[in-house]
Amino acid sequence: MDMVFTEQQERWRAEVDDFLRKEVTPALIADAEKQDYVTAPFSVEFSRKLAAKGWLALSWPKEYGGQGRDYLDTAILEEQMGYRWAPVEAHRTGCAFVANGIMEHGTPEQKKRVLPxxxxxxxxxxxxxxxxxxxxxLATLKTKAIFDGKDYVVNGEKTFCSGFHFADCMHLAARTDPASSRHRGISMFIVDVKAAGVTYRPMKTINHGTMTHIFFDNVRVSPENLIGAKDRGWQQLMSVLAAERTGLHVAGANKRIVEWLAEYARATQRGGQPVISDPVIRHRLAELAVEIEAGRMLSWRVACLRSKGNQIGVEGNIQALFHREIEHRLAHFGMQVLGQYGQLHRDSRWAPLNGIIERLFLKSCAQVGGAGNTELQKNIVAVAALGFERTW
Ligand SMILES: Cc1cc2nc3c(=O)[nH]c(=O)nc-3n(C[C@H](O)[C@H](O)[C@H](O)COP(=O)(O)OP(=O)(O)OC[C@H]3O[C@@H](n4cnc5c(N)ncnc54)[C@H](O)[C@@H]3O)c2cc1C
Structure with a gap:
């Protein structure tokens, strides 16, 4: 494993950073955070700018709209976007997660049609x-998609869907073989969010974002929108969830937050002394900086494996678990550094750091479930890394 970036990679990071420093202005971040903040800021306009540069599909094959570059270039872009707090939520689900499922399991026609x-x-x-x-x-899911000779007819409900209110399409997991149980008999579909028979209810989240509960009442989906093979959707879901566990975006974002907290502690007086002169604060900042660097290395290991074409296994769960716990500790420590001001919403003129700690704190409570909760990650690590018996 080579832990040193090449000159070309350093130049690429500098190019990305140069673009982000110009484009990701405080006004853009404020606007994107107002649009949505379930997991990260959301801006369709910004995502389209990245798309126009070809940066959303850097490592995809050229025939599918990509540039055929090494996955490590994508990883550098991801880390830098996290560090600059760039709005990624509009494109990330499609480009980083769903596309991975289609790339690995879609038919050649679907790859040519959907990926570009x-x-x-x-x-x-x-x-x-x-x-x-x-x-x-998830293997106990009950939503059904039954083929009636012409279309698949979907009935059931889905919940905690992020970004539905901005999306054009859902990547839907449904049971196509009702006689089967658990992992067998599940298929993946592309479904228009406005299809006849789709109704929904927004759910406001703890961190001022919106998730959606969706109902399917005889929703017709044409066979061309069954992704990959019928009844083989579980493998595709695993490809998508593995892609969600790459972590460099969160590693970059956490690094930036520690730097912001250090700047705040340097610039703020408490009891006539700069906050940074408190050894407890200094040590905790140093400890967090070390933890974040360790998490970053775990994520770079995953990126290196992907770059060499390997499937991501327990390495993805390990780094996801590590980042989630750091984010939790960082949010609590941020509250300690900012004191009473940490709880102020960004709309308050007294909110330090644009209210970022308030949002991070609330997000860290909600984030227990995205792409597998902490307990699930620990269960997988216990089985895959320590050889324990599977108990679920
Ligand atoms: C920020 C965020 C974004 C999300 N976005 C989406 C999205 O876009 N689309 C989507 O489909 N879903 C999304 N989800 C939902 C997420 O995938 C689920 O919340 C997650 O799979 C957990 O399912 P659940 O909420 O039904 O919890 P449950 O499965 O009911 O679990 C509840 C709790 O029980 C415990 N538990 C459960 N099973 C075990 C076990 N085997 N061992 C030990 N403890 C256990 C855990 O403490 C767990 O937190 C999102 C969730 C969050 C938090």
């Missing part, structure tokens, strides 16, 4: 997987 649309941001995706009674144990 995602790369150009003509289609924004959301994920409709979780159900009221199927979350961590």
């Amino acid at each position: 649309q995602i790369a150009r941001q003509e289609v924004i995706f959301c994920e409709a997987y979780t159900e009221p009674e199927a979350g961590t144990d």
